[in-house]
Amino acid sequence: MSEAASALGNASFEGFATIREIGPMGMIALRAKHDLPQLSAALTAVLGLGLPERRRILTRGEVRVGWMSPDELLIVLPYGDVAATVAALTQALAGVHMLVADVSDARCIFRIEGEKAAQVLMKLCPVDFAMLAPDELRRTRTAQVPAAFWAEQGGYTLVAFRSVAAYVMGLLTHSAQPGSELFPG
Amino acid sequence: MSTRLARGGRLIDRATAHEFTFNGKRMAGFAGDTLASALLANDQMLVGRSFKYHRPRGIVASGAEEPNALVNLGQGARLEPNQRTTTTELFPGLAAASQNHWPSLEFDVGVVNNAVARFLPAGFYYKTFLQPRAAWKHLFEPVIRASAGLGRAPTEADPDRYEQAYAHCDLLVVGGGIAGLQAALTAAGTGARVIVLEQTAHWGGRAPVDDVLIDEKPADHWVAATVAALSAMPNVTLRLRCMAAGVYDHGYVLAEERVADHTPGDGRPKKRLWRIRAAKVITATGAIERPLPFAGNDIPGVMLASAVRDYIVNWAVSPGDRVVIVTNNDDAYRTAIAVHRAGLTVPAVLDARTEADGDLVQEVRSLGIAVHLNRGIAKVKGGRRVSGVAVCAQAGEGAVLDEIACDAVAMSGGWSPVVHLWSHCGGKLIWDEAQAAFRPDPQRPPITHDGQAMVAAVGSANGLLQADEVLADAIRAAGGSGPAPKVHAPAEAAMVPVWMMPQGASAELRAKMWLDYQNDVKVADVQLAAREGYESVEHTKRYTTLGMATDQGKLSNINGLAVLAGSLNAPIPQVGTTTFRPPYTPVTLGALAGEARGEIFQPLRRTPMHDWHQAHGVYWEPVGLWRRPYCYTRPGESHADAVKREVVNARSHLGLLDASTLGKIVVKGPDAGRFLDMMYTNVMSSLPVGRCRYGLMCNENGFLMDDGVVARISDDTWLCHTTSGGADRIHAHMEDWLQCEWWDWQVYTANLTEQYAQIAVVGPSARKLLEKLGGMDVSKEALPFMHWAEGTLAGIPARAFRISFSGELSYEIAVPAGQGLAFWEACIAAGKEFGLMPYGTEALHVLRAEKGFIMIGDETDGTVIPQDLNLGWAVSKKKADFIGKRGQERTFLASPDRWKLVGLETLDGSVLPDGAIAPAPGMNANGQRNTQGRVTSTYYSPTLKKGIAMGLVHRGPDRMGEVLEFPKIWGGVVKARIVDPVFYDKAGEKQDV
Amino acid sequence: MKRYSVFAIAREAMRHHTGWERAWASPLPKSSYDVIVVGAGGHGLATAYYLGKNHGITNVAVIEKGWLGGGNTGRNTTIIRSNYLQDSSAAIYEKARSLYEGLSQDLNYNVMFSPRGLLMLAQTHHEVRGYMRTVHANLLQGVETEWIGPEQVKRLVPIMNIDGPRYPVLGALLQKRGGTARHDAVAWGYARACSAMGMDIIQQCEVTGVRQQGGQVTGVETTKGFIGTKKLAIVVAGHSGQVAEMAGFRLPVEAVALQALVSEPIKPCIDVVVMANTVHGYMSQSDKGELVIGGGTDSFNNFTQRGSFHHIEETLRALIETFPIISRLKMLRQWGGIVDMTGDRSPILSKTPLGNCFINCGWGTGGFKAIPGSGWAMADLVAKGEPGPLAAEFGMDRFREGRFIDESVAAGVAH
């Protein structure tokens, strides 16, 4: 049995912020209308987390539930826990119209860390960082590809599609070049 | 001569000297100099040649409006043409060279154009070079091309980096003069998020040069204090060297920051393009002084009065010992005072007005400077630099009253507000009679998304030239109410517009009055355009090229417009202005491209096995943003050889294909079957669980857009495969119908394309390989053709689809992407004993063509329906509806007369050329050959050892055995017989073993 | 009309060019005409010109709401080519191109047609196959094109990076007799020639209504009053839908913004026109030295003549990748034009539901190159009341029948 590999083998770069590809990370896409009465209970029972508000991400330990759209949630969890969680969710939501899919391998995930981490993303994403809530999950564009990110532990965690992992790493590396800070000092 | 003054220079640091070169000549300047000020300090008056007549050109202005002083900056890969010296900061080692001359700046052969200038009026090229016809292309045009063009392009790729950045604010203030700073201070005090941009390297704008006193102190003090206050506020961002280039809809502003222009090669990005979203924009962009049109006003040494003042005050550069001032307003008297204070001589102030007694005029008189009213310049004397002026009465026709020796002329025709940014997005202008200028019409601003004003102009940009009015205006526009700082400024009398000097100038003189210095447009040219009926201001501009040079008419537009209005006997506002287009000043293309170069030019999508392919002789083929192996070459092999080998091996032994790029979309829900029956032309709801079915998707027009195998995963779940690169499009297509048409249907989709690596195991030994990997039963009985099963292979969770796009025994195995490479390598290792070889897309194409399988994009091109491809069997007749059904019922699509799919077999065994077309007898009404068919796919078949092809032929299937002739583009004809498109294993026995 | 020539210039030079006549008259409208052409852009003026030249119809007014040539004729990237795939497209564009070759002499006005050659780069295998199909089609259509390899591309355009790395150049479709012309001059030359035939070009005259009686057009209401006409030709790219609505029918057309830009002028560095469709960019160098660059279109309805800037960024990325030396040059000016887009991206030259009212629209992003051919075919249609061979396939009814003239291989739109 082989180990799952992340897209870039945990590549990293030290610039005015630190860029690290992390993973593999477990991710589950759960499509269901958020006003389904069973949904919140199922999340609580399986993950110990409730239903996030619009554009928010809830965290408990290594588990997160993020709001992706009015009928989609993203569950982030340890890679090894995915199969059991998919099964548990499927069971908890039996008989309900929903779709649960393991998307862990479809994604790549990066950490952008350091005091100036936001400046790396300000070069790539059309997002007003000052207006982001601390627990906001923002889906947007990173240069030419879709991505989603949220703030945690003094930096940002960014998720993109696996096939473009090297491109995203290239972008983050270019943007974090020493000396190219947007707001020096 | 121009030189450095011994004292003064508020922007230079005399302790830090910088060496630089101009045309190879070593020169010295100071930190804080612009290249222009440094050139003047070295007495380099002559800096270039004009576009058309190659006339000598000197520095006219001190800022972004400069039309003349453009240079090739830098060398080699860092060469940058048309760099404006007035906005280029001096740095050590700077190397500049003048442009548009041959062989040298001082002696330019092109100046012959000047000698024959009277034969080259505006638009002369429209009237000549007509005969003989070929002469334009071969003779005249090459000469014109070679003589145009200003600077040289670099010959090497750009070594510098660029980047972009986003910013958001409540208020963007453009311009860091006193108006902009005051507006920012006022707005920031209310808590608004404010960004202030200043295009130069210094705050304060003109006020410190113009002796303005604010709160009883020189403006410099107020500027420093205000900048300090703003810097301390967390809600304010200040950026120097950042030029707002354009204002776009919904508060989008592009700005170019010169990050490392003045520190080349230090590793920082050369430029950064800011993409700013502002709820509101204040333009505090100031005003630009207008030249006066008099004969010889283009001779080096004739400068804007404000520029003369700037060079003296900011950079301690004297433009000449004797400076004649010529003006129609009071402001130019400030220059007289500055020149006098610097210890230089003002032989005379020539004032075109008949009265002048404002505070400044009186001060000048009190300094003992001669002020002559109703006077103008008949003609400037000199060649490569000014030697004197001939004085005339402004009211007259140019009779010379006097001659004054001088080495510089400072001219002022009044001021025009910088309205570019206001106008970019639709802001309208009104004519200000008092200032003889267009200024923003506050009643007709550009509007933003909610219908509210998007831009407000303040200060000089709003037509206010007095410092006290400027500050009050800034406070008002920024939403403040408090009193403005107290400003001391002299009272100024009204200006009087002068559009020609003298007003009755002869044709001879008018042919020497420059409006557009760079493009060599003179008063006479505009008058000619008007006379010939090019009456619209846009016609005049385009006919004469007025305002179309690299300065975009910053100095010439209003003067040109006024001359046109005069020629048409129409009021200026009725003639109107040309449209202001972004950018305000030219923006580097590299900055606009941003980071997107080289490796990150575009996203390159990689499958999990990408690096393995790279390490094993791959020749890549771009497929959308993916890159797929076209073939794997071995040493000494051509691509064609490799493809042959791969095909033969897959047919005889075992091939392995990376099919990960195929789209994989899960569709689930109580209404999923019904939904897929709408998406596909055939029926998917009846597919049993565990089975696969080939499906076709059409667009609403009825044309085939995608195909792929659909597998039923469970009672309410289907997995739809799409073409490579089609996944996102098809997923979006599905979501579109679900969200916008059938939103009450219970269906969810998920695009799982990248979750899985997909590997096709193809060939007679396919089953043996999977059995060796072990973990699941892949026997014919357990996993029959067109079935799928889930299990484990080589210890990796896998889903195996028993499908074939090659006609061989074949499985497609989907494994989690993170284990895709491991699975691939397991196959490679285990397959050795079966003769396994990986194969690429070209072998895939050959294999499918031998079997007569169609390929989306080859057999289809957006105008082909399934019935054309003999795929009518996959188009349900029973279903009441599916996407495309109604479209296919239209007469042209339902006609029996369409071109249909056949096989084509050349009589001589050769390969038909790609895209070949078979003519039919006769010509159509347009004299084109009639046609009856075309090749859609054509290959050499290593299996059959001859060329095979598919094509669409008029009523093709009814014409089996007929021979068509295909002309070749390099001559000759290939004959091909119409045959069945299935060339190999017609019974389909090999895939079903 | 005084003829233009080098001798005329020499004569005028002696008297400071005071003797030049107006290039075209600016008359007030008469009460009625045989034909009114709405729109004094290239297509409208060419329609009028060939009505006179080919059909002897000179009692014609061309009315224009702004200034002549001020729409897309004056804001395009001036490319001329006829290397189209479909027969009907190739026919009308090749007619146009061949007329361009002699247009300066025909009009006695130098439109600076410059057959400097036009390259369409193939940067994927799929594109190679597509262009091979075009070359074969052109062979049978009588359009001179050829296929050249990457080395020849490099010889023609030394500043091009043909080795990728992302999209190596695999070859190109070359039309040697394609090129550029001076766009304003085309409008001005036609206007001058129309005026010389006695036609009225009426600028600053906006159509506000179309009058009809018994299903036949009788005239137009304008800001300069009512003008009667026996026949009406609507040739107003960008605002076709608005005028059609006045005439009582809806067009299968949407208006979108197309963008373009020029660089600062530099000494000649590229002699041919290059189009790179995989990366979406095209570029040529004008006689003034500016690089003339075409951007993309927005996909939403827009009448502002301002497009969305990100298309320009996309275009420049592509061109810098293809021509690395242009990175340090600067964008001098950018602008947008409003173009009509039809359901198959091909034009409409058609009779309309209103009798004696004809429409010419839908040229999308390709109108300039078609001007002489379009005017020729439209004049034919207006004069005879029925389309001739050039216009035959471009009728409005083709959408109902599904008889598209599709030059793209893109999948159609849903909804």
Place this chain on the structure above:
Amino acid sequence: MLILECPYCGVKAEETELSPGHEAHLKRFGPGSSDEQFESYMFARKNPKGVHFERWRHTYGCGKWFLAARCTATLEVFGTYPAQTSEPPADIVAKIKARRPNWEGVK
């Protein structure tokens, strides 16, 4: 460069995060419809110089289609609303009428 607020996720998205999708509130004509109906559904799209109702997809965000009322002559936006509606909501119609008194309403 437009900004449109996605009615589903509340993001004020800029144009580069969105994909335009042409006219809104189209009625689909399938099998059984006349040639004229099908042609009008597929091709005779509204192209007003003024108030327009159109479809957009929040492609780089929540992926949802939504509808927008926008002026094609000034690019003003009167409002956005979910795609699951068959006609413009009353509040948006009221807003348009307030700003465009001469607007003739949904034709």
